[in-house]
Amino acid sequence: MTRDVLVPDDTVWTVAEAERFALIIDAADYFRLAKAAMVKARRRVLLVGWDFDARIELEPEGQTVEGPNRVGAFFDWLAKTRPDLEVRILKWDIGILRSLGRGETPAYVLHWLWPRGIDFRLDSAHPTTSAHHMKILVVDDKLAFCGGIDMTMGRWDTREHREERHGRRSPRGKPMPPWHDVTSCVSGPAARALARLAADRWRWATDEVLGPVDVAEDPWPAGLEPDFHGIALGIARTLPRYEDRAPVSEILAATYAMIRRAERCLYIESQYLAARRICEALAERLSEPAGPEIVIINPETADGWLEAKAMDTARVRMLRLLKEADVHGRLRIYYPVTARGTPIYVHAKIMFADDVALKVGSANLNNRSMGYDSECDLVLDAGADPDLRAQVRTVRDGLVAEHVGVPAAEVTAALERANGSLINAIQALNMGGRPHLVPLEPRELSLAEELFAESDAADPIRPVGLRRLIRSLLRRAPVRRLRRRRAATGRSS
Incomplete structure (x- = not known):
């Protein structure tokens, strides 16, 4: 039995017209196009992400868009050269540990937390061990990028995924593996709806209400051909129970x-x-x-x-x-x-x-x-x-x-x-x-791997407390069940 795909308050939060809708494949194009759109910003840039690395270059194999090439310097430049522009960045709070783990120094991270024209916040409005995984960039409430690409280390690649690309390196020069990713760009009412969602995320994290902005200029980046014009687009969310x-x-x-x-x-x-x-x-x-x-x-x-x-x-x-x-x-x-x-x-x-x-x-x-x-x-x-x-x-x-x-x-x-x-x-x-x-073929799992897969500790479906997570890992029932299964099939642990 088929089912309608666009049902407000069921399969989607809302349905809104996208004047233009483009799929962007792989981060080389996304980073360049996002930079070009932000250069056109007049009132607000709002970036909501799972991860964010101020050290990476947006165009590592040759700059074509004005402004500094490193992400951190580029946002600094935006804030300093456009005094009427709000630059707001919201990052998952636990993700700050990843920043330190991949080589960003505490001084570098604190530099970003210190207010100086950029409003950079850490988002803790989530259950224990839950992640804020949305990746949304909104420019003047007129254009929004939404997809799977974070502005962080290791994402940059082209659709050719050629070996030994100079641009596919960490900020410290380490070669990074080929990486395939997808995001999208929308304009019109659909972009304004995404702006409302991003503003909701900002409010949940900061208790600050962001009103809408309205500008005449169109920030759509040059060279990005829309795949679709004037279509109904649904916006679907996952949000865990929280407070x-x-x-x-x-x-x-x-x-x-x-x-x-x-x-x-x-x-x-x-x-x-x-x-x-x-x-x-x-x-x-x-x-x-x-x-x-x-x-x-x-x-x-x-x-x-x-x-x-x-x-x-x-x-x-x-x-x-x-x-x-x-x-x-x-x-x-x-x-x-x-x-x-x-x-x-x-x-x-x-x-x-x-x-x-x-x-x-x-x-x-x-x-x-x-x-x-x-x-x-x-x-x-x-x-x-x-x-x-x-x-x-x-x-x-x-x-x-x-x-x-x-x-x-x-x-x-x-x-x-x-x-x-x-x-x-x-x-x-x-x-x-x-x-x-x-x-891709399935392989044999060890008893320990089977046990880990049976628990919901690493991949829960709903918010749980730390006590339940620990119980999930330590519970004995899966162990007994798996041992019986292995005995029946003659597999050793």
């Missing part, structure tokens, strides 16, 4: 709706694959005799030791679930690599249901993104409009083309030859000697 704020799970509802909506194909790019409820919905579609193909693009492994322990072990269990349900052979899960075989880290969070619905934002397919962290996704429903559906296909085919190292037109042609089967089109185009996709 007197009720929980919000619009992104979960929108994801369900898109899974049910698909007839031919679900194409998903996500950093994680760990949300059991979502995977059960996917498994249900796989079990249908005439259900859709499902193509999922993940990274080879999660970024960071703890993430790998938590998300990779959970992913193994979800892979087992999906493969068991794939009785009709309609599932493919890949990770992308360069022509040399270097894994490309997938940080994108984007989903397509056929050529009808598109969802892009900050939410991963894990429990945290569906109920525990704060997230924001944009949702488009093309309906029966042939022009809109053709443009949705163009965006999707371009993403697939990036992963198999061919022009987007070749993906479109391969789909036509394959009678619309994305799996067969990828199989026909996927080959070594250029960027390509590698099948």
Whole structure:
């Protein structure tokens, strides 16, 4: 049974017109375009993020936009050269520990906390261990960027993901791995709605109410061609329960709706694959005799030791679930690599249901993104409009083309030859000697890994206290259950 994708107060918070809506693939373009938009700002720049690194360069391989190139110096310059401009930055408070861990000195961090024309705040308005994961940049309430890219270390890359790029280095010169990411840019009422959401985040964190601003100038960056004009765009959120704020799970509802909506194909790019409820919905579609193909693009492994322990072990269990349900052979899960075989880290969070619905934002397919962290996704429903559906296909085919190292037109042609089967089109185009996709297979888990995956300590669906988190890790029931399962299958620990 299909379900409408844009339902206010259900699958989305609100629906608003986007005068222009553009998908921006990979951070090299995003950093440059965001800088160009902020240069045009007159009244307010509001950046809400999970992470933020003042040391990185926005254009590390050659500057094309005026103003200093390092993020911190650029925001300083904006504030000093435009006295009427409000520059406000809101960063997840626990993320400050990541800043120190990756090499930002305490003096450097304190420099950013000291008021001097930039209002930089740390956001602690969240449950214990919850993350503020939205990534929103608003310029004069007329333009907003929303997606999965943070202005931080290791994100910069181009769509070619070539080896040994000079620009893909840490502030201290360390080479960084190839990185695939997606964000978006909107204007019109949809941008004003995102501005209201960002202002809400600011108010929750600071108790300060930001009124709307109105300017005549258009900050849309030159060179950014919109993919869509004059469309209805839904804004979906995840917000955990906190103090007197009720929980919000619009992104979960929108994801369900898109899974049910698909007839031919679900194409998903996500950093994680760990949300059991979502995977059960996917498994249900796989079990249908005439259900859709499902193509999922993940990274080879999660970024960071703890993430790998938590998300990779959970992913193994979800892979087992999906493969068991794939009785009709309609599932493919890949990770992308360069022509040399270097894994490309997938940080994108984007989903397509056929050529009808598109969802892009900050939410991963894990429990945290569906109920525990704060997230924001944009949702488009093309309906029966042939022009809109053709443009949705163009965006999707371009993403697939990036992963198999061919022009987007070749993906479109391969789909036509394959009678619309994305799996067969990828199989026909996927080959070594250029960027390509590698099948992701589940591996065996140790008893300790199975136990960690059984607990909800690292990836909870709802806010919990520290006491419950500790109990979740130490509880004995999963241990007994896993030992019985291993004894039954003859596997050792």
